[in-house]
Amino acid sequence: MKKPESKGPDKERGDTPSREDIDRILDATHWDPFAVLGIQQTAGGGHVARCFIPGAEKVEAFSLDGTPLGSLKCLDPAGFFAGPVSLNSFVPVRYRATRADVEWTVTDPYSFWPVLGPMDDYFVREGSHLRLFDKLGARPMVHQGVAGYHFAVWAPNAKRVSVVGDFNNWDGRRHMMRLRRDSGVWETFAPDVMDGSAYKFEIIGPNGNVQPLKADPFARRSELRPKTASITAPELKQKWDDAAHRKHWGTTDKRRQPMAIYEVHPGSWQRGDDGSFLTWDELGDRLIPYCADMGFTHIEFLPVSEYPYDPSWGYQTTGLYAPTARFGEPEGLARFVNGCHKVGIGVILDWVPAHFPTDEHGLRQFDGTALYEHADPRQGYHPDWHTAIYNFGRTEVASFLLNNALYWGEIFHVDGLRVDAVASMLYLDYSRKHGEWVPNEYGGNENLGAVRFLQETNKAVYGQHPEMMTIAEESTAWPKVSQPVHEGGLGFGFKWNMGFMHDTLSYLAREPIHRRHHHTEITFGLLYAFTENFVLPLSHDEVVHGKGSLIAKMAGDDWQKFANLRAYYAFMWGYPGKKLLFMGQEFAQWSEWSEARSLDWNLLQYPMHEGVRRLVRDLNFTYRAKPALHARDCEPEGFEWLIVDDHENSVFAWQRKAPGEKPVIVICNFTPVVRDFYNVPLPKAGFWREILNTDAEIYGGSGKGNGGRVRADVNGDGAITASVTLPPLATIMLEPE
Numbered sequence: 001m002k003k004p005e006s007k008g009p010d011k012e013r014g015d016t017p018s019r020e021d022i023d024r025i026l027d028a029t030h031w032d033p034f035a036v037l038g039i040q041q042t043a044g045g046g047h048v049a050r051c052f053i054p055g056a057e058k059v060e061a062f063s064l065d066g067t068p069l070g071s072l073k074c075l076d077p078a079g080f081f082a083g084p085v086s087l088n089s090f091v092p093v094r095y096r097a098t099r100a101d102v103e104w105t106v107t108d109p110y111s112f113w114p115v116l117g118p119m120d121d122y123f124v125r126e127g128s129h130l131r132l133f134d135k136l137g138a139r140p141m142v143h144q145g146v147a148g149y150h151f152a153v154w155a156p157n158a159k160r161v162s163v164v165g166d167f168n169n170w171d172g173r174r175h176m177m178r179l180r181r182d183s184g185v186w187e188t189f190a191p192d193v194m195d196g197s198a199y200k201f202e203i204i205g206p207n208g209n210v211q212p213l214k215a216d217p218f219a220r221r222s223e224l225r226p227k228t229a230s231i232t233a234p235e236l237k238q239k240w241d242d243a244a245h246r247k248h249w250g251t252t253d254k255r256r257q258p259m260a261i262y263e264v265h266p267g268s269w270q271r272g273d274d275g276s277f278l279t280w281d282e283l284g285d286r287l288i289p290y291c292a293d294m295g296f297t298h299i300e301f302l303p304v305s306e307y308p309y310d311p312s313w314g315y316q317t318t319g320l321y322a323p324t325a326r327f328g329e330p331e332g333l334a335r336f337v338n339g340c341h342k343v344g345i346g347v348i349l350d351w352v353p354a355h356f357p358t359d360e361h362g363l364r365q366f367d368g369t370a371l372y373e374h375a376d377p378r379q380g381y382h383p384d385w386h387t388a389i390y391n392f393g394r395t396e397v398a399s400f401l402l403n404n405a406l407y408w409g410e411i412f413h414v415d416g417l418r419v420d421a422v423a424s425m426l427y428l429d430y431s432r433k434h435g436e437w438v439p440n441e442y443g444g445n446e447n448l449g450a451v452r453f454l455q456e457t458n459k460a461v462y463g464q465h466p467e468m469m470t471i472a473e474e475s476t477a478w479p480k481v482s483q484p485v486h487e488g489g490l491g492f493g494f495k496w497n498m499g500f501m502h503d504t505l506s507y508l509a510r511e512p513i514h515r516r517h518h519h520t521e522i523t524f525g526l527l528y529a530f531t532e533n534f535v536l537p538l539s540h541d542e543v544v545h546g547k548g549s550l551i552a553k554m555a556g557d558d559w560q561k562f563a564n565l566r567a568y569y570a571f572m573w574g575y576p577g578k579k580l581l582f583m584g585q586e587f588a589q590w591s592e593w594s595e596a597r598s599l600d601w602n603l604l605q606y607p608m609h610e611g612v613r614r615l616v617r618d619l620n621f622t623y624r625a626k627p628a629l630h631a632r633d634c635e636p637e638g639f640e641w642l643i644v645d646d647h648e649n650s651v652f653a654w655q656r657k658a659p660g661e662k663p664v665i666v667i668c669n670f671t672p673v674v675r676d677f678y679n680v681p682l683p684k685a686g687f688w689r690e691i692l693n694t695d696a697e698i699y700g701g702s703g704k705g706n707g708g709r710v711r712a713d714v715n716g717d718g719a720i721t722a723s724v725t726l727p728p729l730a731t732i733m734l735e736p737e
Helices: 019-026 118-126 243-251 280-294 330-342 395-412 422-426 448-464 498-508 512-518 520-527 558-574 601-605 607-625
Strands: 038-041 047-052 058-063 068-076 080-085 093-099 102-107 137-143 146-154 160-165 178-180 185-191 198-204 260-264 298-301 319-323 346-351 387-389 416-419 469-472 494-496 534-538 578-582 639-646 651-656 664-669 675-681 686-693 709-714 720-726 730-736
Touching: 019 068, 019 080, 047 068, 047 093, 058 080, 118 185, 118 395, 137 185, 146 198, 160 185, 243 330, 260 280, 260 607, 280 330, 280 607, 319 330, 319 395, 330 346, 330 395, 346 395, 395 448, 422 448, 448 469, 498 512, 498 520, 498 534, 498 558, 520 639, 558 607, 558 651, 558 664, 558 730, 601 607, 607 686, 639 675, 651 675, 664 675, 664 720, 720 730
Parallel strands: 260 298, 260 578, 298 346, 346 416, 416 469, 469 494, 494 534, 534 578
Antiparallel strands: 038 047, 047 080, 058 068, 058 093, 068 080, 093 102, 137 146, 146 185, 160 198, 178 185, 639 651, 651 664, 664 730, 675 720, 686 709, 686 730, 709 720
16 A cells, blocks of 8 residues: 655655654644654665654554554654554554553554545635535544544645644644645544544744644634633534424525514523523523514524624624534534424524634634735724624635535524624725725725625525525615525525614604604605515614613603504514514513623513513514415515505504405504594405504503404495594504404
């Protein structure tokens, strides 16, 4: 068996390594250690074994089955040994090392063949590998009959890369890696490494300087902050019970399905009695039943990839492939997702491919060069968050991110990714003044690399995992964000409707007497409501940094604030678009959200707060039960104004409809005045049932209404109208009997 060619300094120098080679091994600066260490063929056709075992005084070589192969001679007291061995081919060997009366065994990592092959190099370099997470990082395997971990990392500009960790006393001389020149990937098989071992990569950059130890970009598990090492993790083992759930979402038009999303920060939804984070299993025991009872269809988590700084809420991640250690092992997250799917709840993750923090153990200057980021700060530095921006135009970087999107669907069965800060990716001049940005090749401000990356990622996600969806947080007028790539779009499934959130919250913050002058803050949104597939977001961003909670934003005294909020929620659930509500707002938490503590669950003992919670629950189940309210959320034929111009009374009414289904009429009165005998045009004569009234006493309202039904009659001019009582600061919904 012929050993692969190694072109190291030792090549053709005889049976004994040169002093230069030994010194370079001892100080871990040898760029091709596999040409020196392990099993080498001699000029006469025999074989010698060479090893570096610090602290050893004597070393003997053995085959894997324990057959003695020979004793090695110490060539340097630091622990460099070499000697002839009785072998006819290149096979793995073990050494028995002794020092005084201490004895230990070492399996030689330099005696193993490479794991990756030429096709891996080709796909890595091309950026077309769709299972990169099965090739790079730390992978458990049995290689040439020995169990251990295969480590691989992309660092094309490095002079030397070693994997260091608990298993080698963090000594960069022990597991120096093999460079695959065609791809810039360094790899090694480390025998006998166990699950749960902490590790990092030690890298010498092109200038010869040792970089700060780097966490593994593809690590599947990490240490709990403030520690920053990666952890060797076995393949995820989870018995999935979600085939029916995934089949449903993979074969249906998601735009025509009800989606009521509960946005959650898992570290502060609830806490343990001692203030500690709940584990994924504890969250599963509490959060899943709560969401099922409340009628939410999806849970959307703020980022759960590993991140070092709690107040970043996960949006400055240093480990895209590793679920944060704050909530336990990765298997716990898989069990949580599986538990959600068993009761029909989807799981969406916030995903952050826009930027990354500059912590020294992270991606910045990874191999001593601007590898993942742009070297030019006008392109590679984000002025708002003081973070680094990915170089989307580099194929390996785009592939790293694209594979991460696929990874969450493949390994953890997540139902979707909400992509953070898309606007900052699309525009080269985002948050920059004149002269602080570099135009694209055509002189424009569009980031063409980011556009291609988003399009390719969306194509891959929907192509590989049709059960998944992607949602863009995009705050500009960029066209066709949620249109297919083949139609010139970015390829997202949905887009957050930031304009809806801004305009409607502005309207509800005004005193009712002034709302007549701002009527268009409600009506304007329907001019563009169907230009994208929208999600209506009342997200975490609206209840932090001095903005106040949603209940605190409402105008008026306490009673009016609650009434306004109830009317607003029903208005939103009756408005075209999918729904998203941040945790705590479903029971009208007064205080701003803080990631450092639990929600104020004690508020539910008070009727007004419990009333809001009951209303949100009823809205969710009404929205899900009535196809008219969801089946045409993204299509104009599902909406028709009935009253659009009653500025003086601040009244709005519209019809929601779907083919073959009963219509639902939504009527909003945004003044604290009861309006008796108010004429509302309706599409059909006869009795209409009041299916929801936010002024009902069970929700904390005054109890005004229509006794459960209204009657629509044909007028002399042929119009069909009903005389309706409009409760104060309330929304009602009607359905034909």
